[in-house]
Amino acid sequence: MMQSLNPATGERLETIATLDAAGIQARLAQADQAQKAWARTPVAERMPHLRAVARALREDKAELARLISLEMGKPLAEALGEVEKCAWNFDVYADAAPAMLGDDLVASAATDSRIVYDPLGLVLAVMPWNYPFWQVMRAAAPVLAGGNGLVLKHASNVPQCARAIEAVCARAGLPRGLVTTLLVGAAEVNGLIADARIAAVTFTGSTPVGRSLAAAAGQALKKQVLELGGSDPFIVLADADLAAAAAVGVKARFQNTGQSCIAAKRFIVEASVADRFVEAFVAATRQLVVGDPFDARSTQGSMARVNLRDELHQQVLASVSEGARLLTGGRPLPGPGAFYEPAVLDRVTPSMTVAREETFGPAAAIVRVRDAEEALAVANGTPFGLGAALWTADLQRAEGLTRRIEAGAVFVNGMVASDPRLPFGGIKASGYGRELGVLGLREFTNIKTVWTGPART
Numbered sequence: 126m127m128q129s130l131n132p133a134t135g136e137r138l139e140t141i142a143t144l145d146a147a148g149i150q151a152r153l154a155q156a157d158q159a160q161k162a163w164a165r166t167p168v169a170e171r172m173p174h175l176r177a178v179a180r181a182l183r184e185d186k187a188e189l190a191r192l193i194s195l196e197m198g199k200p201l202a203e204a205l206g207e208v209e210k211c212a213w214n215f216d217v218y219a220d221a222a223p224a225m226l227g228d229d230l231v232a233s234a235a236t237d238s239r240i241v242y243d244p245l246g247l248v249l250a251v252m253p254w255n256y257p258f259w260q261v262m263r264a265a266a267p268v269l270a271g272g273n274g275l276v277l278k279h280a281s282n283v284p285q286c287a288r289a290i291e292a293v294c295a296r297a298g299l300p301r302g303l304v305t306t307l308l309v310g311a312a313e314v315n316g317l318i319a320d321a322r323i324a325a326v327t328f329t330g331s332t333p334v335g336r337s338l339a340a341a342a343g344q345a346l347k348k349q350v351l352e353l354g355g356s357d358p359f360i361v362l363a364d365a366d367l368a369a370a371a372a373v374g375v376k377a378r379f380q381n382t383g384q385s386c387i388a389a390k391r392f393i394v395e396a397s398v399a400d401r402f403v404e405a406f407v408a409a410t411r412q413l414v415v416g417d418p419f420d421a422r423s424t425q426g427s428m429a430r431v432n433l434r435d436e437l438h439q440q441v442l443a444s445v446s447e448g449a450r451l452l453t454g455g456r457p458l459p460g461p462g463a464f465y466e467p468a469v470l471d472r473v474t475p476s477m478t479v480a481r482e483e484t485f486g487p488a489a490a491i492v493r494v495r496d497a498e499e500a501l502a503v504a505n506g507t508p509f510g511l512g513a514a515l516w517t518a519d520l521q522r523a524e525g526l527t528r529r530i531e532a533g534a535v536f537v538n539g540m541v542a543s544d545p546r547l548p549f550g551g552i553k554a555s556g557y558g559r560e561l562g563v564l565g566l567r568e569f570t571n572i573k574t575v576w577t578g579p580a581r582t
């Protein structure tokens with residue numbers, strides 16, 4: 126059984142039966158059949174289906190966003206934005222995929238030599254709860270555009286969202302089974318990976334689970350893309366626009382109630398401007414309104430589960446005992462729900478808990494550094510390598526610095542964000558492979574060489 130709980134109230138919304146072995150087999154067989162037919166559908170004919178999914182998402186936006194907020198606690202305005210972004214992603218691929226999937230002629234080869242991008246098959250998507258729609262639809266649009274099918278094993282705390290994803294795709298007219306949700310627990314994942322009908326795996330989630338899933342996929346020799354945890358640096362150099370950096374930094378840390386892989390987690394600030402940055406950052410943090418996700422005044426919702434809130438609190442407490450200064454917040458709010466007062470920790474050093482570990486919730490760590498060189502050393506001194514932000518007025522210098530930051534993306538004078546047109550992914554313990562853009566689409570294609578000699582009669 127799976128429990129759909131409202132983390133803001135603790136209320137049980139629904140108890141949902143998980144699939145048994147026979148149910149899994151039947152649904153996989155249906156998905157396999159649907160994918161085989163879809164793979165034979167010419168690329169141009171797949172695109173109207175992608176547009177239909179975008180349309181259905183927009184039409185159902187209010188209801189889908191309500192489910193997101195209900196099951197994981199984010200403010201409704203953010204949930205509405207999430208569904209809109211999913212629709213945008215489908216539109217972007219509907220526009221761009223035919224060209225991206227077109228044959229590439231290799232002009233220098235002696236005869237007709239080309240690279241073609243064929244479907245791979247069924248892609249198993251093992252997904253987290255933090256953006257219950259975006260994480261799935263980010264993967265789904267390119268997977269489907271490429272002629273593949275998607276089998277979804279979603280996080281167990283968002284089963285209603287998981288069901289709704291399959292339903293909205295069906296309502297849009299996608300062939301039955303092409304997007305299949307399996308309501309199963311984590312224990313079923315390795316069996317699914319090993320199933321001959323699964324061609325590849327895309328995983329978004331924590332680094333430890335990524336390791337074990339990669340081992341299973343490796344054993345089965347299945348292609349995999351891993352989008353794992355992060356501890357993104359947000360570097361503020363002395364010449365930066367401090368007011369803008371602080372305002373954007375607060376958004377970058379506390380958006381989605383701090384539960385984002387690409388949230389800015391470590392604010393690495395040149396000491397000469399640190400007092401001014403910290404003052405503006407703390408003032409903006411205190412403006413955040415923690416409350417009912419369905420109250421339009423709330424800018425911070427509930428965290429997704431009480432245990433996750435408690436883990437974050439332990440990280441904050443440990444860092445304070447290690448010498449960090451708690452400037453604001455840092456308290457679980459009393460009463461039901463998983464609410465947490467947004468915390469700012471100053472005078473953090475790289476060896477403290479909030480700097481060493483990923484903090485997946487509303488807690489910002491400020492590390493003061495001597496200069497840009499030390500900022501880079503601190504930024505790179507982590508097992509993770511997902512995103513990074515760099516704030517400076519000197520764009521020429523920034524160009525050199527961005528090359529030295531170990532991350533899958535660097536945003537200069539902005540916050541890290543995903544965009545369907547740009548590749549997204551990490552290095553080091555943040556994973557490998559890319560989603561989005563042309564590279565994300567080609568991850569789940571068979572990049573096939575076709576060499577044709579002269580006709581022989």
Ligand code: NAP
Pocket residue numbers: 251252253254255260278279280281282309310311312314315329330331332334335337338351352353354355385386483485511551555556
């Ligand atoms: P998680 O615990 O790793 O769970 C993610 C998914 O893996 C869920 O569907 C979960 O199912 C499943 N799972 C858990 N244990 C498993 C196991 N032993 N074998 C196979 N599957 C297993 O992560 P989370 O707490 O949901 O998400 C937060 C993490 O995701 C953070 O580390 C965050 O940084 C990362 N994340 C990364 C990105 C990115 O793009 N790089 C984006 C978002 C989040 P159950 O729910 O049934 O356990």
